[in-house]
Amino acid sequence: MFNANTLRAAVIRDLAQHPGGDTTGxxxxxxxxxxxxxxTHIKTLxxxxxxxxxGEAAVRNGQRVQYSIDLGRLREQGLIYMRYLSGE
Incomplete structure (x- = not known):
């Protein structure tokens, strides 16, 4: 599931706690x-x-891009991962 590691989990958690999104900074x-x-982790996610x-259509170079997480998709992926861990 999204190649989870400690830093990627922190990015996911932060975005989940800020549903309006934010910049990488x-x-x-x-x-x-x-x-x-x-x-790096945002690009993978x-x-x-x-x-x-x-603003997907906007050129990203030099711009403050706001990233947000799809909580529904996160839940789906979490359930899939839990089924995997439980051997289903």
């Missing part, structure tokens, strides 16, 4: 890491369909 400040580390960026 804002997330990084709250969880105490460099924004580039957050960005975005590719998996768990995170989306506001």
């Amino acid at each position: 804002g997330i990084a400040k709250r969880i105490g890491v460099d924004y580039r580390q957050v960005y 975005e590719a998996e369909g768990l995170v989306s960026a506001a």
